[in-house]
Amino acid sequence: MAETTTKPRRQPPDPNSAKYKLGKIADDAYASAAAAKARGEMIGWCASNFPVEIPETLGLAVVYPENQAAGIAARGGGVTMCEEAESEGYSNDICAYARISLAYAKLKEAPVEPNVPMPDFVLCCNNICNCMIKWYENLSKELNIPMFIIDIPFNPDYEVSEAQIAYVRAQFWDVIHGLEKLTGKKWSDEKYKEVMEISGRTSRAWLAATACAKYTPSPFNGFDLLNHMAVMVTARGKKEAAEAMEILLKEYEQNHVEGKSTFRAEEKYRIMFEGIACWPWLRVTSTGLKGRGINMVTTIYADAFGFVYKDFDDMCRAYCNVPNAINLEHARDKRVKLCKDNSVEGLLVHTNRSCKLWSGFMPEMSRQIGEACDIPVVSFDGDQADARNFSEAQYDTRVQGLTEIMDTRKEAK
Amino acid sequence: MNVQELLNRFREVAACPRAQMENYLKSGKKVVLTAPVYTPEEIIHSMGAVPFGAWGADIELNESKKYFPAFICSIMQSLLEIGIKGGYRGASAIVIPSLCDSLKVIGQNWKYAVPSIPFIPMTYPQNRKPDFGVAFTKAGYERVISDLGKATGLTFDDAALGSSIEVYNAHNAAMRELVGVLAAHPEVTNAQRSDIFKSAFFMLKEEHTELVRALIDALGAAEAGPAKTPIMTTGIIADAAGLTGILDDCGLQIVCDDVAAESRQYATDTPAEGETNLDRLALKFRNMDNCSVLYDQEKNRCKKIAADAKAAGAKGVLVILTKFCDPEEFDYPLIKKACDAEGIPVTVIEVDRQMVNYEQARTAIETFRDIL
Ligand code: SF4
Ligand code: SF4
Numbered sequence: 001m002a003e004t005t006t007k008p009r010r011q012p013p014d015p016n017s018a019k020y021k022l023g024k025i026a027d028d029a030y031a032s033a034a035a036a037k038a039r040g041e042m043i044g045w046c047a048s049n050f051p052v053e054i055p056e057t058l059g060l061a062v063v064y065p066e067n068q069a070a071g072i073a074a075r076g077g078g079v080t081m082c083e084e085a086e087s088e089g090y091s092n093d094i095c096a097y098a099r100i101s102l103a104y105a106k107l108k109e110a111p112v113e114p115n116v117p118m119p120d121f122v123l124c125c126n127n128i129c130n131c132m133i134k135w136y137e138n139l140s141k142e143l144n145i146p147m148f149i150i151d152i153p154f155n156p157d158y159e160v161s162e163a164q165i166a167y168v169r170a171q172f173w174d175v176i177h178g179l180e181k182l183t184g185k186k187w188s189d190e191k192y193k194e195v196m197e198i199s200g201r202t203s204r205a206w207l208a209a210t211a212c213a214k215y216t217p218s219p220f221n222g223f224d225l226l227n228h229m230a231v232m233v234t235a236r237g238k239k240e241a242a243e244a245m246e247i248l249l250k251e252y253e254q255n256h257v258e259g260k261s262t263f264r265a266e267e268k269y270r271i272m273f274e275g276i277a278c279w280p281w282l283r284v285t286s287t288g289l290k291g292r293g294i295n296m297v298t299t300i301y302a303d304a305f306g307f308v309y310k311d312f313d314d315m316c317r318a319y320c321n322v323p324n325a326i327n328l329e330h331a332r333d334k335r336v337k338l339c340k341d342n343s344v345e346g347l348l349v350h351t352n353r354s355c356k357l358w359s360g361f362m363p364e365m366s367r368q369i370g371e372a373c374d375i376p377v378v379s380f381d382g383d384q385a386d387a388r389n390f391s392e393a394q395y396d397t398r399v400q401g402l403t404e405i406m407d408t409r410k411e412a413k
Numbered sequence: 414m415n416v417q418e419l420l421n422r423f424r425e426v427a428a429c430p431r432a433q434m435e436n437y438l439k440s441g442k443k444v445v446l447t448a449p450v451y452t453p454e455e456i457i458h459s460m461g462a463v464p465f466g467a468w469g470a471d472i473e474l475n476e477s478k479k480y481f482p483a484f485i486c487s488i489m490q491s492l493l494e495i496g497i498k499g500g501y502r503g504a505s506a507i508v509i510p511s512l513c514d515s516l517k518v519i520g521q522n523w524k525y526a527v528p529s530i531p532f533i534p535m536t537y538p539q540n541r542k543p544d545f546g547v548a549f550t551k552a553g554y555e556r557v558i559s560d561l562g563k564a565t566g567l568t569f570d571d572a573a574l575g576s577s578i579e580v581y582n583a584h585n586a587a588m589r590e591l592v593g594v595l596a597a598h599p600e601v602t603n604a605q606r607s608d609i610f611k612s613a614f615f616m617l618k619e620e621h622t623e624l625v626r627a628l629i630d631a632l633g634a635a636e637a638g639p640a641k642t643p644i645m646t647t648g649i650i651a652d653a654a655g656l657t658g659i660l661d662d663c664g665l666q667i668v669c670d671d672v673a674a675e676s677r678q679y680a681t682d683t684p685a686e687g688e689t690n691l692d693r694l695a696l697k698f699r700n701m702d703n704c705s706v707l708y709d710q711e712k713n714r715c716k717k718i719a720a721d722a723k724a725a726g727a728k729g730v731l732v733i734l735t736k737f738c739d740p741e742e743f744d745y746p747l748i749k750k751a752c753d754a755e756g757i758p759v760t761v762i763e764v765d766r767q768m769v770n771y772e773q774a775r776t777a778i779e780t781f782r783d784i785l
Contacts, residue, residue, distance in 0.1 A: 003650070004415070005526065017573065057741065078734045088744065089746035089749055089761075090741075090743070090745075091734070091745070093484060093736070093737050093742060094739055094743065095740065097531050098743075129514050130512075130513050130517070130539075130706075130740070131513050131514060131739050131743075133708055134538060134635055134705075134739060134740055134743035134744070137708070137709060137710055137712060137743070138712070138746075139741060139749065141710070141711070141712045141747065147710045149539065149540060149710075150540075151539040151540040151546075151708070152592055153511050153536045153537070153538065153539075153540055154511050154517040154536070155536075156521075156532075156534035156536065159695050161548060161552070163553075164536075164549070166548070166549075167538060167540075167545055167546070167548070167549040168544070168553075170543070170545035171540055174540075174543065201610050235414055242764075249679065299468075308659070327521060328521040328524070328525075351482050353482075353484050353530055356484065356485060356514040356515055356518065356739065357514040357517060357518060359484075360485055360515060360517070360518025360519075360521075360522075361484070361513065361518045361521040361522050362482070363479060363481070363482070364480055364521070364522055364525050366528075368504070384465035400638075408454065412550040
């Protein structure tokens with residue numbers, strides 16, 4: 001689900017900027033995993049919403065196949081990798097991240113960066129989808145390495161039940177003990193407390209930074225969030241991440257004071273974008289909006305990575321409340337709040353062929369969001385990593401349609 | 414009843430589930446729908462309601478498209494379509510398990526698309542083997558019991574659950590025995606075999622067991638027909654008339670299966686151990702394995718398919734892949750590998766519930782037959 005990529009940069013960015021620092025943290029994650037591997041340490045491949053507190057506290061280097069797949073897709077290598085998986089018998093209906101990752105597990109290299117070290121274990125958490133379980137089972141089997149799973153079921157209720165917390169808590173400890181045994185690393189409560197505090201600090205800064213979209217015009221282009229969230233997913237517990245996010249917040253506040261924005265056009269319309277970015281078509285999708293003066297001011301990611309919790313049980317609860325694990329009403333209310341807080345005028349939904357869970361009740365949920373916020377809702381078909389499942393013409397028509405409705409509404413006001 | 418009469422009876426039930434449901438409703442019974450792949454049917458049965466399988470149907474989709482994108486499996490799409498169009502009117506509730514992503518999302522849509530039939534979630538753990546997993550299964554059952562009480566006005570009693578468990582275990586045993594008996598009787602067509610399995614979803618299990626036992630006895634007394642080419646099938650469903658017809662035309666005989674709607678349903682009995690009957694039922698789920706929607710790091714299911722095919726004398730494995738079913742799509746490459754390693758030919762055909770043209774499938778199956 002969550003992922004990002006660092007695009008090739010045109011000018012050398014300011015090394016003191018949040019953008020530079022966040023990009024570096026994301027890149028460093030790969031480098032430090034490679035270095036750990038070279039030192040002879042065991043390294044893991046880890047699901048994006050697996051509790052990062054576990055490898056972080058244990059001092060285990062991990063890389064995130066979803067990030068990697070997004071990076072490969074953004075650099076144009078997605079289709080080659082998908083086709084490789086398909087030649088192994090994987091259906092082209094399977095999530096493209098999984099196809100790319102399974103192809104990488106076989107080839108051990110990709111035509112474009114990022115290349116990652118091969119894992120000694122995999123860490124799976126299905127709070128975003130059960131597809132994840134199948135994908136990691138196959139990685140584990142094909143690479144003949146152990147798999148650790150924290151099963152966080154989709155919660156059909158609004159609140160997380162005590163039974164679910166108990167189930168999830170027991171699994172946390174089960175996995176921690178299993179990893180200690182496998183890798184020889186030791187869990188330290190003190191270190192965990194530190195990670196928890198830093199993670200809280202990073203999360204608070206992220207929430208505050210993304211909340212700057214409340215200003216009109218917004219001091220940032222929402223596409224920034226798609227790039228920065230990788231750090232939120234994977235490095236929240238690192239001090240550098242907290243510092244970089246705090247800089248980001250400062251920059252956004254400063255932009256607001258100075259009347260500046262990273263959205264480099266006149267902000268005529270403000271929308272919420274729903275779904276994962278179409279990485280292979282990032283420029284097209286972004287330009288299609290910017291060209292019309294549409295700023296994507298918020299996405300569910302703004303809320304999703306606010307991992308602020310007070311203790312171990314609360315942390316378990318936070319992992320039960322990630323976007324794809326919650327019921328329609330809970331998911332809807334979070335989005336309605338974001339739309340209202342940020343004066344959103346339209347909702348653009350990416351119907352993502354890769355992601356059954358995210359797209360599976362989106363039509364009904366987006367109808368309800370549209371009604372609750374009195375905003376138009378328009379969707380387009382795409383895929384986060386398989387470039388074949390996107391039509392530029394359809395995207396353009398749909399975005400144009402959305403623009404026209406927003407325009408008519410503005411005039412009526 | 415003789416063999417033919419029994420087979421006709423299965424056919425009747427399988428072909429017209431609505432009539433079955435009406436009969437139960439008329440007799441004053443409550444009916445509770447059970448979605449794929451596993452639900453705690455024993456609980457529903459023990460409370461005095463009829464668990465009624467809801468695996469969709471081969472129909473055209475219109476209404477479901479307002480809720481689902483096109484890339485959700487046709488079983489979920491058609492289940493929702495029937496619900497919206499009133500095909501399940503009279504049912505007191507639907508129990509939907511959380512076993513795959515499409516099952517997770519259908520419940521959310523159901524609440525708004527079919528508000529007249531309450532949605533009861535059954536949240537199963539994937540980490541089902543350790544004690545904490547068993548405890549979570551039990552908590553899920555308790556929630557189902559409470560929701561069922563509200564939806565039907567019926568009450569739960571652990572002793573009654575004990576009796577229902579016996580009914581279900583007896584049915585499992587009959588179904589497992591039947592597979593072997595049918596393997597020895599090629600004159601029973603694949604379409605008829607499918608009817609027997611399908612009808613089990615629309616009957617009280619004690620009634621179905623009675624018919625199955627009668628068929629086993631009747632076949633025991635009958636002479637076996639001329640041999641056909643034995644194969645194994647695997648997939649989620651395999652009940653399309655178009656498909657079973659082609660298998661019959663091609664002289665193929667299903668001698669064993671790993672189909673979720675067929676033998677996978679009956680592989681695991683509720684064990685004797687457990688403090689209460691509800692505990693026993695939670696242990697049943699712990700013991701379940703070899704299924705694409707149950708976490709399996711070892712991918713034992715894939716090896717088991719190859720082993721089962723061999724043991725049953727199947728000359729090849731036909732993978733009947735439900736389009737957009739990712740649990741099955743992820744397993745396929747490993748099933749293929751496991752069968753290749755045993756020298757068992759594998760062919761895959763993609764199916765969905767809207768298929769009208771089976772010509773491509775026919776060509777694939779004919780080619781498959783020719784290499785066996
Ligand atoms: S199915 Fe969806 S949530 Fe799961 S890995 Fe793919 S894109 Fe992410
Ligand atoms: S297991 Fe497969 S066929 Fe069954 S509901 Fe899930 S996706 Fe559909």
